[in-house]
Amino acid sequence: MLQVNSLKKNYGALQAVDGVTFCASDGETIGLLGPNGAGKTTTVSIIAGLLSPTSGEVLINGRPLSGDTDPVKRKIGLVPQDLALYDEMSALDNLSFFGALYDLSGAPLTRAIAEALDLVGLADRAKDKVGTFSGGMKRRLNLAAALLHDPQILLLDEPTVGVDPQSRNAIFDNLEVLKSRGKTLIYTTHYMEEAERLCDRLVIIDHGKVIADDTLPNLYQLLPVTNVLAIELADPPDAPLLLGLKALPQVEAAESQGRVLKIGIRHLSEDTPAILQWLVMEGHPYTHLANERASLETVFLNLTGRSLRDS
Amino acid sequence: MITPLVALVRRDLRLFFSDQRSVLMSFLAPIVIASFFGYVFGGSGGKTETSKIPVLIVDQDGSDISRQIASGLTADKNLEVKVVSSESAKELVRKGKATVAILLPKEFGANAAKALFTSDGKPEIDFFYDPSHRMEMGMAQGILTGQVMQTVSKEMFGGATGQKMASDALARVEQSQGLDKASKSTISDLLRSVEKFNNENAKAKVDGKPVSSGGFTTPYQVREEAVTSGTSVEYNGYAHSFGGMGIQFILFMGIDVGIGVLLQRQRGLWKRLRAAPISKTLLLSARVISAAIIALVILTVIFTFARIVFGVRIEGSMLGFVGICLAFSLMTATFGLLIAALGKTPEAARGLSVFVTLLLVMLGGAWVPAFIFPQWLQTVTKFVPTRWAMDGLDAMTWRGLGVDAALGPIAVLLGFALLFGAVAVHQFRWEAEG
Ligand SMILES: Nc1ncnc2c1ncn2[C@@H]1O[C@H](COP(=O)(O)OP(=O)(O)OP(=O)(O)O)[C@@H](O)[C@H]1O
Ligand SMILES: [Mg+2]
Numbered sequence: 001m002l003q004v005n006s007l008k009k010n011y012g013a014l015q016a017v018d019g020v021t022f023c024a025s026d027g028e029t030i031g032l033l034g035p036n037g038a039g040k041t042t043t044v045s046i047i048a049g050l051l052s053p054t055s056g057e058v059l060i061n062g063r064p065l066s067g068d069t070d071p072v073k074r075k076i077g078l079v080p081q082d083l084a085l086y087d088e089m090s091a092l093d094n095l096s097f098f099g100a101l102y103d104l105s106g107a108p109l110t111r112a113i114a115e116a117l118d119l120v121g122l123a124d125r126a127k128d129k130v131g132t133f134s135g136g137m138k139r140r141l142n143l144a145a146a147l148l149h150d151p152q153i154l155l156l157d158e159p160t161v162g163v164d165p166q167s168r169n170a171i172f173d174n175l176e177v178l179k180s181r182g183k184t185l186i187y188t189t190h191y192m193e194e195a196e197r198l199c200d201r202l203v204i205i206d207h208g209k210v211i212a213d214d215t216l217p218n219l220y221q222l223l224p225v226t227n228v229l230a231i232e233l234a235d236p237p238d239a240p241l242l243l244g245l246k247a248l249p250q251v252e253a254a255e256s257q258g259r260v261l262k263i264g265i266r267h268l269s270e271d272t273p274a275i276l277q278w279l280v281m282e283g284h285p286y287t288h289l290a291n292e293r294a295s296l297e298t299v300f301l302n303l304t305g306r307s308l309r310d311s
Numbered sequence: 312m313i314t315p316l317v318a319l320v321r322r323d324l325r326l327f328f329s330d331q332r333s334v335l336m337s338f339l340a341p342i343v344i345a346s347f348f349g350y351v352f353g354g355s356g357g358k359t360e361t362s363k364i365p366v367l368i369v370d371q372d373g374s375d376i377s378r379q380i381a382s383g384l385t386a387d388k389n390l391e392v393k394v395v396s397s398e399s400a401k402e403l404v405r406k407g408k409a410t411v412a413i414l415l416p417k418e419f420g421a422n423a424a425k426a427l428f429t430s431d432g433k434p435e436i437d438f439f440y441d442p443s444h445r446m447e448m449g450m451a452q453g454i455l456t457g458q459v460m461q462t463v464s465k466e467m468f469g470g471a472t473g474q475k476m477a478s479d480a481l482a483r484v485e486q487s488q489g490l491d492k493a494s495k496s497t498i499s500d501l502l503r504s505v506e507k508f509n510n511e512n513a514k515a516k517v518d519g520k521p522v523s524s525g526g527f528t529t530p531y532q533v534r535e536e537a538v539t540s541g542t543s544v545e546y547n548g549y550a551h552s553f554g555g556m557g558i559q560f561i562l563f564m565g566i567d568v569g570i571g572v573l574l575q576r577q578r579g580l581w582k583r584l585r586a587a588p589i590s591k592t593l594l595l596s597a598r599v600i601s602a603a604i605i606a607l608v609i610l611t612v613i614f615t616f617a618r619i620v621f622g623v624r625i626e627g628s629m630l631g632f633v634g635i636c637l638a639f640s641l642m643t644a645t646f647g648l649l650i651a652a653l654g655k656t657p658e659a660a661r662g663l664s665v666f667v668t669l670l671l672v673m674l675g676g677a678w679v680p681a682f683i684f685p686q687w688l689q690t691v692t693k694f695v696p697t698r699w700a701m702d703g704l705d706a707m708t709w710r711g712l713g714v715d716a717a718l719g720p721i722a723v724l725l726g727f728a729l730l731f732g733a734v735a736v737h738q739f740r741w742e743a744e745g
Binding site: 045048049050051052067068069070071073074076078080081082083084085086088089093096097098100101102103104105145 | 312314315317318319321322325326329330578579580582583584585586587588589590591742743
């Protein structure tokens with residue numbers, strides 16, 4: 001059980017983290033979502049004990065970290081945002097070193113290394129220098145290095161940044177295995193799709209503040225619409241048609257893109273028939289019909305008025 | 312506790328020795344440069360010859376005396392004499408082909424003898440010298456003075472022209488305006504005695520009796536002995552140069568230690584280290600230990616090389632030598648930590664610390680020995696740790712002093728280590744960035 005209580009961190013006048021609060025039960029996967037500079041890394045660093053907060057506290061199983069050598073640190077595994085590896089050494093030597101930092105040696109260390117390499121699929125490259133690895137392989141090794149001491153809580157700071165889709169999938173598979181083993185994952189990202197795929201709960205941070213903290217279904221409820229109908233008409237829609245649509249009680253929003261009508265609705269099964277029926281009755285037959293799900297991207301846009309990517 | 316410490320130290324050693332650049336810089340560079348300096352500054356003992364001073368002589372006189380002076384100078388082991396014409400002499404000095412040119416004018420021999428007892432009418436010797444070689448100029452002048460005194464006086468006491476010279480001189484003394492009555496009669500007596508001495512010698516020659524050949528000579532002879540560890544031990548320039556270059560390149564290694572910490576911080580490795588349950592003390596001690604080990608290895612390798620190739624020996628206390636090496640290694644390690652603590656970025660830290668290191672090395676007397684510094688500088692550099700390391704190493708190697716001479720340097724070096732370490736710990740930014 002990890003509790004983060006009203007964490008604040010100031011760098012001079014800049015409030016990098018401004019009252020972040022959330023908690024993660026054992027086995028839960030939390031997505032820390034936010035644009036660049038939101039304060040994700042700072043929050044993760046404070047949880048790992050690398051930074052001391054200006055105020056607030058982090059509790060692990062109800063206890064704060066006390067000092068550098070607190071054994072509670074063993075419950076945490078940190079996967080830094082930067083590739084924290086020695087290029088000059090082999091994968092094996094890297095892992096031996098990081099394992100030894102947690103006082104592992106001999107057979108337990110060898111076993112832990114083998115398991116970690118196995119999980120990330122790098123067992124056959126163990127003896128190669130890390131400098132010769134691809135970006136994706138380095139990312140996976142970066143993950144493996146945090147697993148050696150078998151921590152309960154994994155802090156993953158953008159673990160897929162800068163890798164191709166294939167490597168990203170491989171890392172996701174690794175994370176799903178860890179999740180199935182009952183690990184608590186704190187997953188930092190600014191990719192909505194990643195958060196949607198992996199996380200049980202999302203904590204959305206912007207400018208150091210938590211602006212939402214909920215499960216996926218509940219977050220979707222925050223949206224004014226859950227679905228967007230894309231209806232292609234035989235003739236381009238005109239202004240009176242749009243006005244007429246917006247007057248319908250089932251329609252939350254409506255706009256036209258060429259011959260396509262985009263209509264936002266809340267309840268797919270209840271609202272759709274009435275809308276389609278109305279169109280036909282008004283003399284606007286449709287040639288194609290599609291439904292788009294509203295995404296978290298839209299949630300962020302809705303909460304902040306800004307898009308996640310370009311902020 | 313032990314496992315992480317060993318792992319940290321092993322990592323540092325592994326990273327250092329797997330980096331060809333650092334190995335090259337730390338072992339090959341000091342050996343090459345120290346060999347060069349050692350060779351240029353005296354080499355080992357009397358085996359290498361010091362270069363002679365090139366001297367030109369223009370003999371416009373051509374008398375017995377001037378010829379004897381020229382051959383006397385030629386025989387001197389410190390000079391390399393060439394007799395040339397007067398036109399070329401000045402030109403050769405200007406071009407740097409010779410350090411000094413001596414011009415003996417017409418009638419020099421005769422006039423010099425006459426002027427031996429009176430101050431008027433002294434002949435002039437033109438003495439051209441290369442201003443970039445003042446020290447050699449002074450030396451050549453000294454040798455010339457001795458040679459002229461010896462030759463001229465010898466000619467007067469029993470030389471072929473001695474009879475005439477003595478009577479000429481006597482006549483001059485009688486006529487001299489510059490001498491008072493009492494001096495005149497005393498010098499005249501002296502010259503008459505010389506006349507008498509020469510007459511007796513001439514008679515003795517005819518009779519076949521042994522002739523005493525007189526003349527002034529320098530009333531002493533120099534017996535040179537360099538004072539080192541013992542009469543059997545010769546000064547070894549390589550001992551100084553290897554110590555000096557060892558100090559310089561070990562400090563460079565110390566810079567790399569500091570830069571290494573800053574790089575670690577930049578690369579996020581620092582986060583992993585800090586996330587692990589290990590103390591700050593452990594992290595820093597590991598750095599100090601590994602840096603000290605590397606420094607000791609470097610010192611051992613380059614002094615072993617110096618011993619095998621140039622015969623540099625620890626003539627003094629081995630214990631003292633090891634003690635100084637250890638203390639200096641520790642100081643280097645904390646110097647590295649200081650750079651890590653005060654440096655912002657690796658790039659910025661490197662430039663400044665290389666400059667500071669070169670200053671330390673220069674003021675420590677690693678390039679040119681501190682004993683040729685002016686007095687004030689020798690006093691000021693007492694506050695420079697490298698000066699103590701250098702003096703300590705000199706004391707234990709070619710000076711051949713006992714362990715008690717090592718205690719001062721060891722204490723001072725450990726003091727600096729403590730100071731650097733304390734400032735480093737105090738200023739260290741423990742927080743991981745970003
Ligand atoms: N050491 C520091 N000194 C000053 N400001 C800092 C420092 N570290 C971070 N910041 C600032 O704090 C804010 C939060 O940074 P942080 O790295 O936590 O963001 P992030 O959400 O991880 O962003 P990204 O997605 O780019 O990794 C940023 O504005 C950053 O510039
Ligand atoms: Mg970040």
